[in-house]
Amino acid sequence: MPGSPAEVKLVSNAMANATRRKIMAMLVEADRKREEIEKAAGASMLDYHLQMLQQAGLASAKDGTISITDFGRNFMESKAEKPAEAKKDLAGTKPIEIAEVRQLLPCIADKTKFRIIARAEPPLGGALKLLEPLFPRARYSEKIGALIIQRGNILITAYSTGNITMTMISSENEAKAILEELKRTINEAIAKGITPVPREKIKVDHAEIYEYLPKTDCKVCAEQSCYTFAIRLMGRETTLDKCTPLLEPKYATNLEHLRVLLEYI
Numbered sequence: 001m002p003g004s005p006a007e008v009k010l011v012s013n014a015m016a017n018a019t020r021r022k023i024m025a026m027l028v029e030a031d032r033k034r035e036e037i038e039k040a041a042g043a044s045m046l047d048y049h050l051q052m053l054q055q056a057g058l059a060s061a062k063d064g065t066i067s068i069t070d071f072g073r074n075f076m077e078s079k080a081e082k083p084a085e086a087k088k089d090l091a092g093t094k095p096i097e098i099a100e101v102r103q104l105l106p107c108i109a110d111k112t113k114f115r116i117i118a119r120a121e122p123p124l125g126g127a128l129k130l131l132e133p134l135f136p137r138a139r140y141s142e143k144i145g146a147l148i149i150q151r152g153n154i155l156i157t158a159y160s161t162g163n164i165t166m167t168m169i170s171s172e173n174e175a176k177a178i179l180e181e182l183k184r185t186i187n188e189a190i191a192k193g194i195t196p197v198p199r200e201k202i203k204v205d206h207a208e209i210y211e212y213l214p215k216t217d218c219k220v221c222a223e224q225s226c227y228t229f230a231i232r233l234m235g236r237e238t239t240l241d242k243c244t245p246l247l248e249p250k251y252a253t254n255l256e257h258l259r260v261l262l263e264y265i
């Protein structure tokens with residue numbers, strides 16, 4: 001672990017750059033392929049940035065996969081927002097109420113389960129992003145402007161607009177209990193500041209992706225089967241929009257769930 005003035009300087013230099021800080025923030029969440037980092041952080045001087053992080057002992061690279069080191073993780077945790085600071089950022093954020101549960105639709109992936117659409121008032125807007133550390137399995141997606149929270153099989157997607165969707169729900173009572181807990185957690189953070197909880201890594205595999213595909217093997221996506229398509233999606237060798245049958249209204253829930261799952265790949 002770096003400790004000498006020269007080593008401390010290496011870390012300080014490595015973290016002085018916004019691109020490298022962005023890379024470290026990505027690595028805290030999961031190991032990343034080089035291409036993935038390039039897509040998010042840009043190709044410009046990427047080798048140099050990665051080299052700086054490795055020299056500082058913050059990251060390591062093996063077979064094209066970049067990982068955060070234990071030292072890097074400790075460093076990032078030590079620099080994580082303190083509750084008092086988080087509270088400051090949430091200043092002006094009003095406590096939420098769950099105003100309505102608007103729909104109860106069957107989940108196509110499992111017809112014994114339901115999909116719920118609820119609404120939080122007032123909408124959390126940009127504050128939503130700050131709430132990610134409150135949940136062991138959660139991720140804020142800039143792309144869809146939503147906080148995605150995983151609770152076992154249940155996927156809760158809270159949008160900055162106030163809408164909240166939940167899939168794989170067994171009953172309306174279960175939905176109400178989860179929404180109540182969500183509201184309590186968020187309102188406590190607004191009142192007292194954010195206390196981060198230990199985070200768990202979320203793993204998505206091709207079998208889970210396959211569960212939400214239409215399973216008709218129609219080949220419209222130019223793959224031999226839905227299963228092959230799922231494997232290619234996992235490998236980032238194709239994109240979800242190639243499966244146009246998913247645009248049919250009956251697959252709306254599946255499409256939403258797939259979009260969320262792909263955020264974790």
Ligand code: SF4
Pocket residue numbers: 213214215216217218219220221222223224225226227229242243244245246
């Ligand atoms: S287009 Fe969709 S439904 Fe058809 S084979 Fe491909 S993944 Fe399956």
